[in-house]
Amino acid sequence: MNEIVHRPALVKAVLELMQPQEGETFVDFTLGGTGHFAAFLPHLGPEGTAIGFDRDPAAIARAERLQKNWPPCRVILRQARFSEAEDVLEELGVVGIDLALFDLGVSAFQVDDPTRGFSYLADGPLSMQMGSDKKKAMELVNGLGERELTQIISKLGEERYAKRIAKSIVRKREEAPINTTLQLVNAVDRAVPPKAKRHLNAIRARVFQSIRIVTNDEMDELHTGLLGAIRYLLLGGRMGVISWQSLEDRKAKHTFKLYGPKGEKEQEWVLLPATRKPVTADPEELEENRRARSAKLRVVTKVQREGA
Numbered sequence: 640m641n642e643i644v645h646r647p648a649l650v651k652a653v654l655e656l657m658q659p660q661e662g663e664t665f666v667d668f669t670l671g672g673t674g675h676f677a678a679f680l681p682h683l684g685p686e687g688t689a690i691g692f693d694r695d696p697a698a699i700a701r702a703e704r705l706q707k708n709w710p711p712c713r714v715i716l717r718q719a720r721f722s723e724a725e726d727v728l729e730e731l732g733v734v735g736i737d738l739a740l741f742d743l744g745v746s747a748f749q750v751d752d753p754t755r756g757f758s759y760l761a762d763g764p765l766s767m768q769m770g771s772d773k774k775k776a777m778e779l780v781n782g783l784g785e786r787e788l789t790q791i792i793s794k795l796g797e798e799r800y801a802k803r804i805a806k807s808i809v810r811k812r813e814e815a816p817i818n819t820t821l822q823l824v825n826a827v828d829r830a831v832p833p834k835a836k837r838h839l840n841a842i843r844a845r846v847f848q849s850i851r852i853v854t855n856d857e858m859d860e861l862h863t864g865l866l867g868a869i870r871y872l873l874l875g876g877r878m879g880v881i882s883w884q885s886l887e888d889r890k891a892k893h894t895f896k897l898y899g900p901k902g903e904k905e906q907e908w909v910l911l912p913a914t915r916k917p918v919t920a921d922p923e924e925l926e927e928n929r930r931a932r933s934a935k936l937r938v939v940t941k942v943q944r945e946g947a
């Protein structure tokens with residue numbers, strides 16, 4: 640296998656909008672290949688604290704190997720899901736954080752490694768596990784009913800041919816279980832009508848995305864993770880979310896709005912957006928990293944509510 644390279648997206652915009660300062664406490668909830676994490680360290684300085692979480696033990700192990708190259712800073716690395724992060728912060732005695740970053744989805748180390756089963760481009764076991772949780776994609780693909788599969792592919796993949804694809808999956812698994820990525824690709828391809836064949840890769844990607852989201856409980860994780868980070872954010876603290884697909888971006892947008900100046904929540908603070916619209920990659924970045932084309936960044940600052 641060729642060496643896998645993960646290019647962090649929107650790093651310049653993240654730093655410009657989140658403005659990390661010396662001595663601050665930063666939590667990267669999605670350490671991944673450590674691109675963003677390492678970019679924050681020089682700004683935090685030796686008095687700063689940088690905490691890196693990831694549910695994938697391989698990401699933590701990689702970060703531990705890279706640690707010796709980083710500038711001085713208090714660094715803490717832990718394997719944890721978003722839904723466990725608040726407990727870990729409490730255990731660590733962290734009372735509040737100045738900076739919180741979520742760069743959602745999968746890293747190149749996960750998607751480009753065929754043995755992890757995330758990619759429709761290479762054959763591998765249909766696993767799609769981001770972390771060390773037990774649930775595997777193949778169990779869902781072989782175990783769920785046709786109606787549930789249709790709903791998943793339609794809602795979480797936003798795929799218009801969801802019904803036909805679910806039917807094709809059920810028919811194929813009656814012949815033999817679907818245990819590999821290319822067996823799933825085959826079931827998808829058989830369901831796509833000739834007029835849509837030119838969009839085959841996009842359709843495969845949406846189906847894989849939907850199965851991955853369920854396998855890893857991604858939407859519940861995100862919900863819990865965002866609320867936990869917002870609670871932990873100190874007044875003046877900044878929080879950034881990089882999303883890679885519309886469901887994630889919608890979730891970030893709605894959550895931030897809920898706690899915004901006109902939101903329903905009535906706490907003594909509000910979240911103010913740094914930009915009116917989410918930030919996307921500029922042509923220069925896209926030239927170097929095509930994957931960044933789907934990335935959207937939203938940043939908010941937690942401030943005292945006026946009059947509170």
Ligand SMILES: C[S@@+](CC[C@H](N)C(=O)[O-])C[C@H]1O[C@@H](n2cnc3c(N)ncnc32)[C@H](O)[C@@H]1O
Pocket residue numbers: 645646647648668669670671672673674675676692693694695698719720721722742743744745746747769770857860861
């Ligand atoms: C896009 S990558 C992050 C890349 C990273 N910002 C970098 O610069 O290299 C997303 C990472 O988030 C992790 N992740 C996704 N969902 C998670 C969750 N619920 N809890 C913890 N980590 C999660 C994945 O395992 C993956 O390593």
